Amino acid sequence: MPKPHYKVLIVDDSPDDRAVYKRYLQRDPDRDYTVWEEELSRKGVAASQLIRPDCILLDYRFPDIDGLQFLSQLQVLASEQIPAVVMLTGSGHEGIAIEAMKRGAQDYLVKDALTQESLWRAVGNAIENVRLRRTLEAQHQQLRESEARFRALVNAVPAFVWAAAPDGTMTLVSKQWLTYCGRTEEQLARDWPQLALHPDDYERCVTQWNQALASGSLYEIEVRNRRHDGEYRWFLTRAVPVRDDAGRIIEWHGTTTDIHERKQAEDAQARLLAEVQRINGELQQFAYIVSHDLNEPLRTAANYAALLARQYRGKLDPTADEYLAFVADGAQRMQRMIQDLLAYTRAGGQDLTFTPVDCEALLAHVCDDLQMAIKESRATITHDTLPTVSGNETRLGQVLQNLLGNALKFRGTEPPRIHVSAQRRDNFWVFSVRDNGIGIDPQYIGRLFQVFQRLHTSTEYPGTGMGLAICKKIVERHGGRIWAESLPDQGTTFFFTLLPISSTEGELGIHTYLKGATDIVG
Numbered sequence: 001m002p003k004p005h006y007k008v009l010i011v012d013d014s015p016d017d018r019a020v021y022k023r024y025l026q027r028d029p030d031r032d033y034t035v036w037e038e039e040l041s042r043k044g045v046a047a048s049q050l051i052r053p054d055c056i057l058l059d060y061r062f063p064d065i066d067g068l069q070f071l072s073q074l075q076v077l078a079s080e081q082i083p084a085v086v087m088l089t090g091s092g093h094e095g096i097a098i099e100a101m102k103r104g105a106q107d108y109l110v111k112d113a114l115t116q117e118s119l120w121r122a123v124g125n126a127i128e129n130v131r132l133r134r135t136l137e138a139q140h141q142q143l144r145e146s147e148a149r150f151r152a153l154v155n156a157v158p159a160f161v162w163a164a165a166p167d168g169t170m171t172l173v174s175k176q177w178l179t180y181c182g183r184t185e186e187q188l189a190r191d192w193p194q195l196a197l198h199p200d201d202y203e204r205c206v207t208q209w210n211q212a213l214a215s216g217s218l219y220e221i222e223v224r225n226r227r228h229d230g231e232y233r234w235f236l237t238r239a240v241p242v243r244d245d246a247g248r249i250i251e252w253h254g255t256t257t258d259i260h261e262r263k264q265a266e267d268a269q270a271r272l273l274a275e276v277q278r279i280n281g282e283l284q285q286f287a288y289i290v291s292h293d294l295n296e297p298l299r300t301a302a303n304y305a306a307l308l309a310r311q312y313r314g315k316l317d318p319t320a321d322e323y324l325a326f327v328a329d330g331a332q333r334m335q336r337m338i339q340d341l342l343a344y345t346r347a348g349g350q351d352l353t354f355t356p357v358d359c360e361a362l363l364a365h366v367c368d369d370l371q372m373a374i375k376e377s378r379a380t381i382t383h384d385t386l387p388t389v390s391g392n393e394t395r396l397g398q399v400l401q402n403l404l405g406n407a408l409k410f411r412g413t414e415p416p417r418i419h420v421s422a423q424r425r426d427n428f429w430v431f432s433v434r435d436n437g438i439g440i441d442p443q444y445i446g447r448l449f450q451v452f453q454r455l456h457t458s459t460e461y462p463g464t465g466m467g468l469a470i471c472k473k474i475v476e477r478h479g480g481r482i483w484a485e486s487l488p489d490q491g492t493t494f495f496f497t498l499l500p501i502s503s504t505e506g507e508l509g510i511h512t513y514l515k516g517a518t519d520i521v522g
Contacts, residue, residue, distance in 0.1 A: 005032040006127055009051055011070070012037075012059035012088065017111065021057050021088075023277070024116035031124065045073050048083065054127050055084040058105070060096055068096070071103040084126035088114075092228030106130065160256040165240070166249045168213050177256070182228025186368035198224035198232045214242050216249055222259065229245040233260040302328060352392040352477055355502050359386035359431075362393060363420060366400045373408045386422050387429050389498040395474045396498075400433075400465040403494050407435035412489065428480065429500060434493040440486040448484055 008025060010018050018037050025033045036051055038044040041062040048056060056074075060067040067087060067406070074082060087100040087108040097108030106126035109118060149409030160180065164171035170189040178185060179195055188195065193206050201223040212219035219239040224232040288467050305328040313321055360383070367374065367381055374381065379402070389396075400420075406420045417436045449472040471494075475482040480497035 003030060003032050005034070006123075007036070007051060008033045008055050008057065008123065009036045009038065009044065009048055009053040009083075010057045011039075011041060011047075012057070013039045013062055014059070015039075017059070017088075020114075021119065022260050024119045025123070027116055028120045028123075030120070041067070041070045045070060045077065048074060052081070053083050054130075055086065055123050057086050057088060058100075058122070058477065060093060060100075062087045068100060068103060071105060072102060075104055082130075084130040086122050086126050096206075125307055126437070140438050158199065159258075160235075162256065164249065164252040164254065165371055166213075167264075168209060168252070171251070180227055181225070196225045198226065200224075213240040213241065213252075219252075219254070221491045222263070225256070233258060234263040235259060269395040275387075352395060354390050354392060356388050357391045357396055358388050358423065359395045359396075362397055363400060366397055366404060369401060370408065373405070377408050377411055377416050379408055379411075379418060381420070383420040384422065386420065388501045389423070389429055390501050391478050391498055392474075395477070399471045399496065402471050406467060407433065407437060409491075410435075410437045410492075412438050424500070427500070428497040430497050431497060432493050432495050434491065436491040439488045439490045439492055441488055442486065445484050445486060449482065 010021050012018050012021070018039075022035050022037070025035060028137055036047060036053070038047050042064050044056070046056070056068060062070075065250050066071075071085065074085075082104055085100075085105040087105045088098050088111055089097050089108060091110055091112045094108075094110070097105075100108060106129050107122045109122055149211065160171075160177040161174040162170055162177060164170050170185075170192055173185045173188050176261060177188065181188065181197055193209075194200060197205055205221055206224050208221050209219060211217075220237070222234060222236050225235050226232055229520060235256050236259045237256045238253060239252045241249045242251040242253055244250050266411075305324055308325045309328060311319070313324075363383060373379075404418060408416055419434045420431070421434075422431045424430075449468045472482050475496045475498075479499055482496040484494050485493035
């Protein structure tokens with residue numbers, strides 16, 4: 001391994017002494033040196049600026065300026081790049097050597113007691129001391145710059161950033177915190193809970209903070225903090241422990257983020273939901289009352305129309321028979337419309353209980369209910385393997401029954417062929433019901449799911465135009481959506497999405513319920 005190499009400047013007015021120092025250095029077994037010599041102090045100062053030596057061997061007495069003055073000029077010219085200096089003095093001048101060390105020299109040697117080993121040791125130690133000093137200074141400078149960048153970053157982020165000691169005492173507070181609270185860093189470090197927290201949040205916050213300190217777990221809480229003008233705003237505070245290699249907590253790093261607008265929006269949303277539920281309850285009650293009040297006179301009119309038709313059919317003129325048939329048919333269609341309207345309000349307004357629903361078994365039940373229509377139309381219904389989903393079995397049965405019923409009803413000249421399938425996409429199952437019926441012009445597809453919207457007359461295809469609107473309401477209550485793809489005379493495919501069995505009603509969130517409830521109101 002090669003020996004380290006250093007540059008040494010010898011400044012001494014004695015040629016013999018310079019020769020001795022140079023000879024000793026050349027014998028150093030651990031280091032190599034390049035040596036320069038100067039006999040006058042002023043020339044030595046100038047030479048040090050050109051050579052930039054690692055070490056200067058400096059005599060004290062010179063004809064021009066002494067060694068102490070040399071050191072003073074060296075400090076002015078070299079600034080922080082002062083090389084290592086070893087002062088050489090005669091016997092009895094130890095006081096001068098000590099003064100030289102105060103002015104920047106690293107060591108001194110007495111010429112009369114000088115040995116080559118003591119010179120090696122003094123030069124090596126002096127160079128190493130200067131190297132360590134420069135390293136420490138560079139590290140301190142990097143630390144200062146890093147801290148300055150860190151504080152600039154802390155003060156730039158929108159959240160309030162802070163740090164705390166293992167016992168919870170604040171050690172760092174961003175300027176945003178100080179500005180918001182109108183307090184000093186010392187005040188917050190001393191008693192931030194008492195100064196900042198809302199009285200109603202104080203005990204809860206302090207208790208959870210102490211629990212986090214004791215357990216070393218993540219700290220997270222929503223509290224109100226006092227602004228400098230006395231107003232309280234909601235904040236989300238989080239803190240994580242920082243541990244050493246042994247797992248001991250050495251610091252806590254935390255952020256405090258203003259969530260006041262979000263909290264206000266949540267409160268407003270919750271109130272809008274207290275209100276939507278109330279209105280839905282009133283609508284449900286209103287719908288039941290209206291249906292009862294309307295059904296009674298309709299039932300009476302239908303019954304009397306039937307009696308008239310049976311008793312007087314053929315006894316009056318043909319026009320009267322036709323009118324009686326119109327009355328009976330209109331009353332029946334009005335009754336079906338009221339029933340479908342009630343089904344629509346129930347689909348969106350009632351709380352739904354979600355359970356695992358076996359869609360293959362559900363399809364089998366629906367086909368049993370539609371058995372007469374299937375036989376009459378000579379329909380063929382096939383399906384792929386269907387999944388188990390999270391939902392309300394009764395309501396999902398309505399969706400399948402309405403979609404299959406439409407496929408049986410809106411058939412062409414060929415017997416209906418209906419296929420039901422499901423594919424997993426991301427976090428949803430996408431169901432499809434495909435038929436070979438009369439199809440739909442794409443420009444009218446947007447009207448399919450609207451209340452009382454019909455593309456055909458009741459004479460052509462009976463119904464109230466509520467079935468697909470009910471399907472849409474039910475699917476949306478399950479957190480999904482429904483749509484159709486079709487062309488005239490080429491059949492129609494209805495698609496709808498449902499959550500897998502791993503999902504729960506809670507995962508649908510407040511948004512799904514609120515959306516369905518709002519649709520009922522609107």
